Amino acid sequence: MTRLHLVRHGPTHAKTMVGWSDIPADLSDHAALARLHAHLPRDALVISSDLSRAADTATAIQGTRRRLPHHPDLREIHFGTWEMRAFAEIEAEDPELAFAYWDSPGDVRPPNGESWNAVRARVDTAIDGLIGMHTGADLVIVAHFGVILTQVQRALDLDAQQTFAHRIDNLSVTELAFNGKTWSAGRINHLP
Template structure:
């Protein structure tokens, strides 16, 4: 049994599509970070995406826990040419594609970006590798909205649209356990 504690990074306050752009997190809410750090298992291994908003959040909650190297394959969705643009701007440019990407996630992708199915494949492989390397441990994975949704989708066997219906707040924890017989989902979007 390996338990995943999927933590969404601190807020960036960006009002645009932020995927692979390296924006910092606002970590000024020390009380929320302290509650989060206290809630997470003391013996957990901490790992994060290599983007600074996740890496900095991981450092803020790490405490005495062991830190594993950052992983690029735990990055957010790559929005390609939509990166750092507002949805309104993207929709004005290509309303059909903009709506289809969010309403019918799967193979549809933004220009020069990745589809939801590509995100799932990338993140599933990263999480599987972590589980294989650290079987039986608590893994505290500090990552992004898309990363967390991909694992909810997998564990609950949802279609992409159902997965996107879940809310994942900044500094929340989603708990998923990998059992020999499959997956077990605990809390989703828990704010300690």
């Protein structure tokens, strides 16, 4: 059984749509990072997105765990022209598209960005590759809200709209497992 410990990076405090923009995480909550470090399996392998907010969070909780190279396919949703813009601004510009993107996730995409289905396909491929290379291991994957939700959707066999009902807080852990045939979910959005 391969167990995934999906950790959302530290907070950025951005009030905009942050996808592929490389902005830093606030890692000043040393007590929360210490609790997270202590909660994760000691012999786990650690991997992260290549964006600094995830990579730096992974470094902060790594300890003596073995680190794998950053993986660009573990990046957040690519918001295209919506990137680093406030939702109110996006909604004022194109209310129908903004509503459809969140209310009917699937093939709807922001201009020059990714649809939910495209994100899911990208992340599924990356996770499948990691499981294939490290079958039976504990994998600590430090990534982003959207990345974690794609795997919650997969493990719980939800549609995208049901998936968006889940909360994924910064520095939380979502525990999933794959036994070679089926997925199972443990705690979702656990804050150690």
